[in-house]
Amino acid sequence: MELDRFQAFFDCCVGNWSTERTYHYIKRQEVERSHTDFVIDAIPNDLKTKVLEDNDYPVPMTLDPLPGYHLEFDTVSETGEEVSQQLNLLFVPKTQTGKYIEGDYLRDRAYEEDRPIISSFRFDNESRELLMTTNYSRVIAVDSITLINPTLRVRQILSYERPAEGQPLESVVLVGFGVEQKN
Numbered sequence: 001m002e003l004d005r006f007q008a009f010f011d012c013c014v015g016n017w018s019t020e021r022t023y024h025y026i027k028r029q030e031v032e033r034s035h036t037d038f039v040i041d042a043i044p045n046d047l048k049t050k051v052l053e054d055n056d057y058p059v060p061m062t063l064d065p066l067p068g069y070h071l072e073f074d075t076v077s078e079t080g081e082e083v084s085q086q087l088n089l090l091f092v093p094k095t096q097t098g099k100y101i102e103g104d105y106l107r108d109r110a111y112e113e114d115r116p117i118i119s120s121f122r123f124d125n126e127s128r129e130l131l132m133t134t135n136y137s138r139v140i141a142v143d144s145i146t147l148i149n150p151t152l153r154v155r156q157i158l159s160y161e162r163p164a165e166g167q168p169l170e171s172v173v174l175v176g177f178g179v180e181q182k183n
Contacts, residue, residue, distance in 0.1 A: 001096045003065065005125045010067040010091070012150040012182075014040050019155065021178035036178075038073035043088055051090040054108045054116040060092075067091045085111070091121060099125045105132050112136045138162055140169060151182040 019036045043051075048068040052059045060066070072086040087109040094103040101123045110117040112134075119134035128147040133140065140163075144156040157176035160169040 001093055001101065002125065003093060003101070005128065006093065006101050006123050007065075007067060009123065009128055009130065009147055010069070012147055013153075014042055014069070016183040017153075017180050018183060019178045019180040021155065021176055023157075024175040026172050026174065032077055032079065034075050034077040036073050036075040038071060041070045043068045043070050043090075047088050048090055051088050051106050051108050051116075055106045055118050057092075057104070057106060057118065066093075085109070093123075101125065105134075110134070110136065112139065112141065135162070139173060142169075145180075153180040154178070155180055 017038050017040065019038070021034050021036065023032045023034065024030075025032070045063040047070070048063045048066055049059055051068065068088070068090040070086065070088050073084065075083045087107050089108075090106045092104045092106065093101050095101070103121055105119040105121040106116070107119075108116050113136055117134060117136075119132055121133075122131045123129070124131075130145045130147075132143045132145075134143070139159045139161060142158045142160070146154045148154060155176070155178035157174065157178075158172060159174035161171040161173055163169060163171070
């Protein structure tokens with residue numbers, strides 16, 4: 001598997017970032033803006049092991065090639081609502097087909113639900129887009145991060161009502177857009 005660009009994407013992500021986002025709540029017909037400051041640090045192998053164990057995921061013989069990070073963020077919405085969170089996350093590449101690397105995205109704490117969670121990811125080696133899909137209890141979140149250059153990322157978030165098993169994603173409840181700049 002060709003992981004050089006995949007690892008370079010994450011190497012660029014380490015550091016302090018600020019983002020301005022706009023969220024469109026489709027059913028409520030509301031738009032909200034927010035500002036987030038966040039810090040991303042690489043984690044050592046013992047924390048990678050913890051994320052794997054928290055998710056009852058098999059621990060591979062070698063953890064070094066797996067990108068793992070600690071994320072802390074503080075968000076303030078234009079209404080004054082404040083949200084702070086910290087979590088550890090890990091990416092486990094499993095397959096490569098052409099320009100795409102796919103695998104599992106594990107967190108010791110989910111954004112929508114306070115529990116460990118396993119999601120899926122797809123990384124485009126050419127466009128440097130990381131697409132993450134998470135199945136929560138009520139929604140399915142599809143989050144895209146595109147690395148424009150080492151200090152600028154563009155974010156898109158789509159949340160769908162969770163459809164019945166086997167049905168396509170159709171009912172969008174949230175659309176978010178953001179520009180993220182490294183400090």
